[in-house]
Amino acid sequence: MKIGLIGVGAIANYVREALKSRNEMLAAVLVRPSRVREAPELYVGAVADLPDDLDLVIDCAGHAALVEHGPAVLLRGFDLLSVSLGALADPDTYASLEQAAAKGGARLHLASGAIGALDCLQAARVGQMESVTYIGRKPPQGWKGSPAEDVTDLDTLVSGEVIHFEGSARQAALRYPKNANVAAAVALAGKGFDATQVRLIADATVTENIHQIEASGDFGRFTFQINGKAMPDNPRSSALAAMSVLSKLDQLTRSISL
Structure with a gap:
């Protein structure tokens, strides 16, 4: 898969390293515009700058990032995988993401985060x-x-x-x-x-x-x-939350999954 990533925090870095070991292609990382110069060959500062041929965008940057970037990602037709489930408690955010997904023909996949069952x-x-x-x-x-x-x-x-x-x-x-x-x-x-x-x-x-x-x-x-x-x-980030992103990725890519 050709993957885009949102964020450069602890969970994003965990996912980034795991993608390397799985031979998945990390094509771009969406960061704040002020940070693009740190790695201009990989970092982009806007959803519009993401490559056109991404298979999936993974959001690991928190509620604010999902609110800001999620609808635009879905409108571009990219499936989005996020661990920021709490943002959906806001009815306006939920509606915005749902409408963008329908209009863009994309899906928002939610990782289970730090909990099971x-x-x-x-x-x-x-x-x-x-x-x-x-x-x-x-x-x-x-x-x-x-x-x-x-x-x-x-x-x-x-x-x-x-x-x-x-x-x-x-x-x-x-x-x-x-x-x-x-x-x-x-x-x-x-x-x-x-x-x-x-x-x-x-x-x-x-x-x-x-x-x-x-x-x-x-x-x-x-x-x-x-x-x-x-x-x-x-210490503020759950190890299982990071692992759940990769588990959800497995579910999306395997021919047979539970």
Whole structure:
């Protein structure tokens, strides 16, 4: 495949290195215009400058990048793979991407990010789902730079836990754009943004990011938990989120996939 990439952060760099090992062709990287001069043979500063013959564009640059570039990428007819699921909590963004995809004859593929069990949720929603709750638990420092700082002093939280958010997945994704992609993934797979409940917790007793899903319905009941590790070069980025991009790429390219 001939691939375009959006972003140069930790997840983008992980994907970039993996593409080399898979012999996929990275044709262009979309960056801020001010950074194009760093690698003019590869970097471009606008969607219009991407090559015409791309098979896929992979977005690893966060919510703002998906909002800014996603519709233009889809309008050009490029399929887009993104890990920025939280951006879809905004109805205008969702509609803009959906309309652009339809007009451009392209598709927006969503990577699962730092959580699993989404296939179970997708199957369960075919029947009657009673409830879906996502619980996100991180060490206090994992919430630095988020609205959690308005609720508690993260620097002095050295024992116990503080629930700093309770509400819908839509509210969580919009208030915590750098932390709630998982909540968005759970919502999109299950009951939707407004019917999915979320609790976000700063917990001084844990050292990993812990994601938990609780769901019940006609299918029965299940609880799923993953203790995720961060990427070595960026403690704010999930290693599994980066891996999920490549897993989704595998699904798109293999003749037989699960």
